[in-house]
Amino acid sequence: MSTAVQPDIEFPKNWHRRHLLDLESLSPEEISTILDVAQRLKELTQGCRQKISLLAGKTCANLFFENSTRTRNSFSLAAKRLGADTVEFSSVGSSVAKGETFVDTAKTIEAMGVEWVVTRHGTPGTPHLLSRELNCCVLNAGDGPHGHPTQGLLDILTIRQHRGDIKGLTVALVGDIAHSRTARSNIWGLSKLGAHVIICGPPTLVSPRWTELGFEVAHHLDDILPRCDVLNLLRIQFERQRARPFPSVHEYAALYAMNGVRMQKAKDDILIMAPGPINRGVEITPEVADGPHSVILEQVTNGIAVRMAALWLLSGANERAKANAESSPAD
Amino acid sequence: MNESAKRDLLIENARLVDPSQDLDLSARLLVIDGCVSKINPTDQEVPAACARLDAMGRIVAPGLVDLGAELREPGSEEDETIESGSHAALAGGFTSVLCCSSTRPCIDSPGAVEFVRQKATKARGARVHVIGCLSKGREGEQMAELGLLSVAGAVAFSDAPKSMPNDALLKRALEYCRMFNLPIFDRPEVPELAEGGMMHDGQVSLVLGLKGLPTEAEDLAVARDVRLAEATAGRLHVGPVSTMGAVDMIRRVKSRGIDVTASVCPHNLCLSDIQLRSFDSKYKVHPPLRSDKHVETLRNALADGTIDAIQSGHMPRSREKKMDDLDLSPFGEASLETTLATTITYMVAKQLIDWKTAIERLSTAPARIAGVPGGTLKPGVPADIVIIDPEATWTVDGTRFRSNCISSPLDGHTLQGKATHTIVGGEIRYRLQPELEHLA
Numbered sequence: 001m002s003t004a005v006q007p008d009i010e011f012p013k014n015w016h017r018r019h020l021l022d023l024e025s026l027s028p029e030e031i032s033t034i035l036d037v038a039q040r041l042k043e044l045t046q047g048c049r050q051k052i053s054l055l056a057g058k059t060c061a062n063l064f065f066e067n068s069t070r071t072r073n074s075f076s077l078a079a080k081r082l083g084a085d086t087v088e089f090s091s092v093g094s095s096v097a098k099g100e101t102f103v104d105t106a107k108t109i110e111a112m113g114v115e116w117v118v119t120r121h122g123t124p125g126t127p128h129l130l131s132r133e134l135n136c137c138v139l140n141a142g143d144g145p146h147g148h149p150t151q152g153l154l155d156i157l158t159i160r161q162h163r164g165d166i167k168g169l170t171v172a173l174v175g176d177i178a179h180s181r182t183a184r185s186n187i188w189g190l191s192k193l194g195a196h197v198i199i200c201g202p203p204t205l206v207s208p209r210w211t212e213l214g215f216e217v218a219h220h221l222d223d224i225l226p227r228c229d230v231l232n233l234l235r236i237q238f239e240r241q242r243a244r245p246f247p248s249v250h251e252y253a254a255l256y257a258m259n260g261v262r263m264q265k266a267k268d269d270i271l272i273m274a275p276g277p278i279n280r281g282v283e284i285t286p287e288v289a290d291g292p293h294s295v296i297l298e299q300v301t302n303g304i305a306v307r308m309a310a311l312w313l314l315s316g317a318n319e320r321a322k323a324n325a326e327s328s329p330a331d
Numbered sequence: 332m333n334e335s336a337k338r339d340l341l342i343e344n345a346r347l348v349d350p351s352q353d354l355d356l357s358a359r360l361l362v363i364d365g366c367v368s369k370i371n372p373t374d375q376e377v378p379a380a381c382a383r384l385d386a387m388g389r390i391v392a393p394g395l396v397d398l399g400a401e402l403r404e405p406g407s408e409e410d411e412t413i414e415s416g417s418h419a420a421l422a423g424g425f426t427s428v429l430c431c432s433s434t435r436p437c438i439d440s441p442g443a444v445e446f447v448r449q450k451a452t453k454a455r456g457a458r459v460h461v462i463g464c465l466s467k468g469r470e471g472e473q474m475a476e477l478g479l480l481s482v483a484g485a486v487a488f489s490d491a492p493k494s495m496p497n498d499a500l501l502k503r504a505l506e507y508c509r510m511f512n513l514p515i516f517d518r519p520e521v522p523e524l525a526e527g528g529m530m531h532d533g534q535v536s537l538v539l540g541l542k543g544l545p546t547e548a549e550d551l552a553v554a555r556d557v558r559l560a561e562a563t564a565g566r567l568h569v570g571p572v573s574t575m576g577a578v579d580m581i582r583r584v585k586s587r588g589i590d591v592t593a594s595v596c597p598h599n600l601c602l603s604d605i606q607l608r609s610f611d612s613k614y615k616v617h618p619p620l621r622s623d624k625h626v627e628t629l630r631n632a633l634a635d636g637t638i639d640a641i642q643s644g645h646m647p648r649s650r651e652k653k654m655d656d657l658d659l660s661p662f663g664e665a666s667l668e669t670t671l672a673t674t675i676t677y678m679v680a681k682q683l684i685d686w687k688t689a690i691e692r693l694s695t696a697p698a699r700i701a702g703v704p705g706g707t708l709k710p711g712v713p714a715d716i717v718i719i720d721p722e723a724t725w726t727v728d729g730t731r732f733r734s735n736c737i738s739s740p741l742d743g744h745t746l747q748g749k750a751t752h753t754i755v756g757g758e759i760r761y762r763l764q765p766e767l768e769h770l771a
Contacts, residue, residue, distance in 0.1 A: 024538070101655055123658040124540045125610025144658075145540030184540055209537050242527060 007044050007052045011316045012037065018318045019131040019138040020310050022147035023188040031189055035157050038302070038309035045081050048304040054312055056083035058115040063106055064141070065091040065121040070276060070300070071141050071151075075118045078307035087114065102126060103133050110134050115315055119143075137314035145179045145240065151275055152185025153306040156193065158299050159230055162271055167194030170227050172218070174200045174256060175234035175283050178207065179241065182275040183234055187215065198224050201256065204245035221256050225265050232273045233258055233283045249282055259285040263293070271295055338365040338757035339381040340714070341372075345391035350691035351707035360391060362714040365757035369710055384752070384759070386718050392690045394426025394715035394753060396697040396705045398570065398594050399462065399491055399516065400645035400667060402428075404450065406435025411647040411735045413447060416667070417456025419734035421761035423643070423667040424750030425457045426715035427698070427705050431491055432464040439464035439475045441483035448484055458715070458755060460486045460703050465504055465515060471497045474504055481511045486703055487568075489516035492617060492646060492662075494552055496522050498559070505565025514566040514700060519552030519577065520544075529657055531604040531619040539607065541657065544619050550576030557584045560591045568700050570594030571644055573618035575625055578632040585637065592700045593637070595629050596644030597666060597673035598740050602626075606740065612653045612660035613729075613738045617646060620740065633692060634683045640696040643670045647736030665736035669727055671719065673741065675748030679721075686721075718752040720763075725749055 012033050023031065044052055060079035062072050067090075076086045089109060106117055116137040119127050124146035131138040142148045160166060171190050177183045177199050190197050191214075199210050200218040210217050218224045225231075236252065246252045258272060272284070272293045280286055289296060340362040347358040347370065354370075361372040361381075369376060402416040411419075413430070420428045430447060432438040438447065444461045451459035463485030464475040477488055488508065495501045495517050508515055525548040530536050532543020553569055557580060560567035570593050572578065581593045598616050603623045606614040614620055632638045648663035666673075674693060678684045684692070694717075698706030705715045726745045729737035753761035 101651075103654065121656065123656040126656050128610045129656065143540075147540070181540065184538070207537050209534050212534060213538070 007054050009037075009040055009044065009054070012313070015313050016317050018314055018321060019127070020149050020314060021127050021131060021138065021140050023149045023152050023185045023192070024147075026192070028192045031153070031156070031192055034153055034306060034309050034313065035160060037313060038153070038157055038305040041308045041312070042302070042305040045308070048077075048081060048301055048308070051081055051083060053083040055079070055315060058315060059085045059087060059113065060116045060118060060311065061087045061089060061109045061112075061114040063089045063109055063117050063119045065102060065119070066142065068120055068141070071120065074300070074303040075139070075141060075307050078304045079311055081304065082308055082312060084115070084311065087112070103129065106130050106134060110136050115318070116311060137318050139310055139314065142181050145181050146184055148181035148185050150303065150306050150310060151182045152189040154299055154302040155182070155186055155232060155273055155275070156189050157302045157306055158273065158295050159271060161298070161302070162295065163229070166190060169229040170196045170198065171230040171232065172198040172200050172224055172228045173232050173234060174221060176205050176236045177201050177234065178205045178245070179237040180234045182232075186232060191215070198228070200224060202246050202252075222262070222265065225262060226267070228270060229267065230271045230273060231258060232275070233278075234275065235277065235279055236282055253282055257281070257283055257285060258288045260287050263288060263291070273299060275299070339363050339378050340754070340757055341377050341381050341383045342386050342391055342716070342718070343383060344388050345386040346388060347708070348390050348392045348686045348690050349708045350687045350695045351393070352709060353687070355687050360708065360716075362757045365714055367708050367710050367712050367714050370708070389751060390686060390719040390721055392717055392719065393694045393706050393708050394717045394755070395424045395671060395693045396701065396703065397425050397428040397645070397667065397670070398568070398640055398642040398697045398701060399431050399489070400428045400643050401433055401492070401647060402430040402447070402459070403647060404434060405446065409649040409735070410652070413450040413459060414454035414456065415733060415735045416645070416647065417451055417454045417459055418761075419665065419667045419732060420457035421753040421755075422733045422750065423669070424671045424717040424719060424753055425667060426717065426753060426755050427458040427460060427703055428667070429460045429462050429487060429701055429703070432462050432469065432489060433492060437464050437469050438462070438485070439467055439469070439480070441479050444480060444483035444485050455760065457753070460701065462487045462489050462491070462516065464488065465490045465495055466497070466500060469493060471495060471500065474500060474507065477504065477508060477513075478511065481513055485513070486701055487514045487516055489518070491516055491518040494518050494520040494522065498555060501556070502559050502563060505559055505563040505567060509563075509565055512566070512702075514568050514702065516568045516570065517552070517556050519549050519556055519569050519572065521548045521551045524548035524551070528619070529615060530607045531621045533604055533622050535604045535607055541607065546574040546576055546621070546625075549574045549618070550580065553577040553580050557581065557589065557591050561589045566590070568592045568594065570640070571596040571599070571618055571642055572638065573599045573621050573625060573629065575628040578628050578637055582632070582637045592639040592696075594640040594642040594697070595633055595638045597641060597670045598644065598664065599626065599629050600633065601673055601677040602740055610657055612655065612657055613664065613742060614740050615657060615660055615662055616644070616664045616740055617662035630678065630683055633678065634688070639692070640700060641670060641674055641692045642697065643667050645734075647734050648738060649735065650737055653738045663736070664739050665729065665732050665734040666739065667734060668732050669739060669741050669746065671750060672725070672746035672748045675721060676746045680747055714754060714757040716754040717750050719748060720751050721748050723747070723749040
């Protein structure tokens with residue numbers, strides 16, 4: 001049962017958003033606010049392990065049109081840690097299979113009285129469309145290769161916990177950038193907070209156009225490795241690729257896998273991150289994944305923290321918006 | 332009706348614009364028995380019982396001719412019917428449309444041609460000319476029965492909006508078609524390079540994570556098309572084109588005297604891929620909205636004649652189809668009712684082209700490319716006429732279209748210029764505001 005202690009936390013005055021759709025549209029201040037709140041909630045829940053009653057009585061719907069285990073469970077746990085209820089919906093065996101559009105499905109779920117819809121979909125922009133159609137809060141838990149804002153935030157929170165400040169750090173995102181929503185969230189989040197972002201991978205997965213947007217593009221991991229404070233090793237998304245962008249997994253691993261030999265060239269205090277699920281032996285070898293520089297499991301815990309923060313902030317902004325709508329006369 | 336039985340009409344107070352006769356002058360135009368009779372007739376030449384129409388100084392021009400609109404019937408009547416589409420055409424100032432072969436079943440048999448022609452006659456909208464399939468079943472493997480299709484009335488051959496992926500078939504068809512002197516239209520795109528694409532491949536698609544349609548997919552197909560046209564001396568029209576590469580190639584082969592023609596869609600003259608940032612499926616159109624530099628190049632190419640014609644790119648899709656997410660939602664838009672105003676707003680009003688050129692690109696050139704009547708007000712031709720209020724401003728609202736499709740990338744935009752009357756064979760088949768007419 002819930003310990004139901006009234007938590008000691010104040011709602012940040014600068015937060016007004018009802019939806020969390022991507023990091024590109026957030027200001028650096030807003031990103032910092034989420035991270036601060038996440039840190040505070042992590043403490044209040046004894047490291048995301050205990051329940052507090054911040055959001056009791058509200059319901060969070062997980063509306064997943066793509067398979068997910070860790071993100072969905074992470075959102076569920078985040079909601080439950082704050083005292084909210086959850087309802088699960090996945091496209092397998094649902095009315096989507098009967099031909100209903102995703103908007104209709106989401107409206108049906110909303111009509112059941114939910115505060116948040118957490119959605120994952122294979123097509124970029126679906127959370128943005130839902131945010132225009134629904135009155136409740138919409139959280140993007142991954143829209144195709146476009147965005148996965150809570151993943152970006154949890155990665156940045158993990159770096160911040162180790163380094164204090166993001167500004168001035170050199171962070172390399174390595175691997176399948178083309179198909180990675182994690183990359184598209186980290187890129188904006190990190191650069192807005194002042195990090196130098198290097199996007200690294202074979203040219204078939206890393207477009208040279210990223211340089212037009214002001215990012216450093218590299219194709220040889222060994223060249224940039226000595227400069228990096230953080231490596232975020234992204235999974236090769238075989239399921240999203242229409243044609244193989246490199247000749248073999250063997251060749252990819254030889255060029256990009258983070259292994260014991262490469263660790264010798266890295267900075268002594270380098271952080272090794274991976275959003276998971278990891279392909280051991282492809283982008284990372286076990287000795288590195290399980291080694292002293294790896295913060296992969298901390299990322300998982302921080303995932304609950306940033307999702308608690310997101311749920312609480314969006315809900316608070318939603319309540320405020322409703323209160324304002326009631327107090328101001330309708331025209 | 333008396334009016335349609337006799338079909339004599341005097342259009343007065345007209346600003347007559349007819350690029351086929353190099354005319355832009357104040358005049359009156361006499362129509363006798365459904366055909367253009369005379370510009371500036373004397374009072375004695377005007378029959379006593381002739382109906383009179385005061386154009387109030389507006390532009391009177393040959394009716395617009397569209398090189399390719401999907402009318403979706405038979406098979407996809409939820410998107411459009413021959414009746415709704417041909418009346419949408421009238422409202423857009425078109426007196427003739429060429430309908431695409433992409434129906435279900437597709438137009439690859441004489442019976443299918445006949446079906447469309449009969450339905451169109453009954454609909455009494457714009458004239459509908461039939462584009463026959465280039466390949467059987469639009470499968471790109473065997474040539475359709477082009478000779479029999481032409482006997483049935485097909486005026487051109489194409490699998491558009493699908494491109495012709497089979498080089499050998501396209502070459503053979505270009506050779507074979509010479510004996511009918513009918514054109515082949517190709518919508519240039521290499522399918523392998525375009526596969527899965529939802530929008531222009533560029534900086535915006537990169538950031539949004541949306542699979543792109545690379546410009547090379549179009550450039551390569553245009554290169555193939557123009558080379559085969561040159562090799563076979565066949566009649567080839569490429570379009571709609573949307574890339575700088577395509578423009579560059581067409582300009583080069585034209586300068587070498589090779590007789591190919593090209594067209595562009597209005598949406599590629601006014602909007603860029605930045606619109607997709609809204610993830611709204613109304614911007615999922617084909618060819619895709621490209622970046623600003625392509626838009627600019629296309630405008631200039633249309634102005635200098637590298638691109639011969641504007642074609643609507645009308646690809647109507649029902650509301651429920653366009654309601655899906657960006658991946659599942661089909662390419663498509665209703666554009667017959669916005670093509671004229673888009674041209675006026677983004678080309679004429681910006682002084683990139685004059686009125687004569689605008690009518691040339693929208694009417695005279697398409698009629699010439701397709702080899703169909705229209706595009707001129709020379710005495711003796713059927714009186715297919717549009718009257719245009721060049722100053723009228725209006726806001727696009729898809730729900731008010733005559734088309735069954737309400738989706739338009741220009742929805743909500745304020746445009747300038749509107750057809751007030753569309754006259755087919757001397758019969759006024761569309762009027763914008765009946766109260767403004769002064770029929771005797």
